[in-house]
Amino acid sequence: MNENWIAPSILSANFAKLGEDVDNVLKAGADIVHFDVMDNHFVPNLTIGPLVCEALRKHGVTAPIDVHLMVEPVDRIIPDFAKAGASIITFHPEASVHIDRTLQLIKDCGCKAGLVFNPGTPLHHLDYVMDKLDMILLMSVNPGFGGQSFIPSALDKLRQVRKRIDDSGFDIRLEIDGGVKTDNIRAIKEAGADTFVAGSAIFSQPDYKKVIDDMRAELAKAG
Numbered sequence: 001m002n003e004n005w006i007a008p009s010i011l012s013a014n015f016a017k018l019g020e021d022v023d024n025v026l027k028a029g030a031d032i033v034h035f036d037v038m039d040n041h042f043v044p045n046l047t048i049g050p051l052v053c054e055a056l057r058k059h060g061v062t063a064p065i066d067v068h069l070m071v072e073p074v075d076r077i078i079p080d081f082a083k084a085g086a087s088i089i090t091f092h093p094e095a096s097v098h099i100d101r102t103l104q105l106i107k108d109c110g111c112k113a114g115l116v117f118n119p120g121t122p123l124h125h126l127d128y129v130m131d132k133l134d135m136i137l138l139m140s141v142n143p144g145f146g147g148q149s150f151i152p153s154a155l156d157k158l159r160q161v162r163k164r165i166d167d168s169g170f171d172i173r174l175e176i177d178g179g180v181k182t183d184n185i186r187a188i189k190e191a192g193a194d195t196f197v198a199g200s201a202i203f204s205q206p207d208y209k210k211v212i213d214d215m216r217a218e219l220a221k222a223g
């Protein structure tokens with residue numbers, strides 16, 4: 001796999017032809033599929049669940065599926081997503097009463113596990129669980145919708161988390177989600193991210209390959 005993962009958010013894909021759209025974005029060079037799950041309770045929007053994840057697997061999608069849970073409570077739905085073919089499952093600490101238990105549940109189900117931080121969520125939730133994390137996802141918009149603008153304070157937060165990961169010595173991906181575009185991806189990489197969710201930036205364009213190639217070219221310039 002590439003060192004930098006491009007993760008198209010299928011929230012901005014065409015749901016009327018989702019399998020085909022996911023095939024096309026993977027063919028265009030995407031590394032993983034970012035799968036946004038919203039419950040109209042934890043966030044003000046309603047999207048897709050395990051049945052759609054399973055349908056993508058049955059359709060033939062073999063790339064990792066990165067399930068971003070924006071639901072509360074989280075534990076009940078985790079085994080269903082694992083059975084449906086999820087590879088990575090991330091959740092927000094506000095949505096779980098026992099984050100260590102939820103992380104362990106994800107791992108016991110055979111998936112990689114991660115925590116998601118909203119722009120205003122402090123990082124202390126990382127304090128005692130670094131050894132259980134495969135991914136840390138920082139939101140650079142408030143969750144619920146695609147197509148929002150990148151919140152600049154996420155860059156400083158990325159730098160802080162990059163240091164925490166490097167100091168820990170654990171192998172943890174650092175993912176950024178919200179408002180990622182060709183013109184800011186380099187600064188985001190330089191702040192420490194290695195996994196880049198992009199929804200509207202990719203799916204709003206007719207040529208997915210051009211956007212992904214342009215993003216990789218920007219990433220290659222990062223110092």
Ligand SMILES: O=C(CO)[C@@H](O)[C@H](O)COP(=O)(O)O
Nearest residue numbers: 143144146147178179199200
């Ligand atoms: O989790 C979310 C929104 O809650 C994201 O994954 C968005 O879907 C990203 O979309 P863009 O900001 O890239 O359009």
Ligand SMILES: [Fe+2]
Nearest residue numbers: 009036068177
């Ligand atoms: Fe997301």
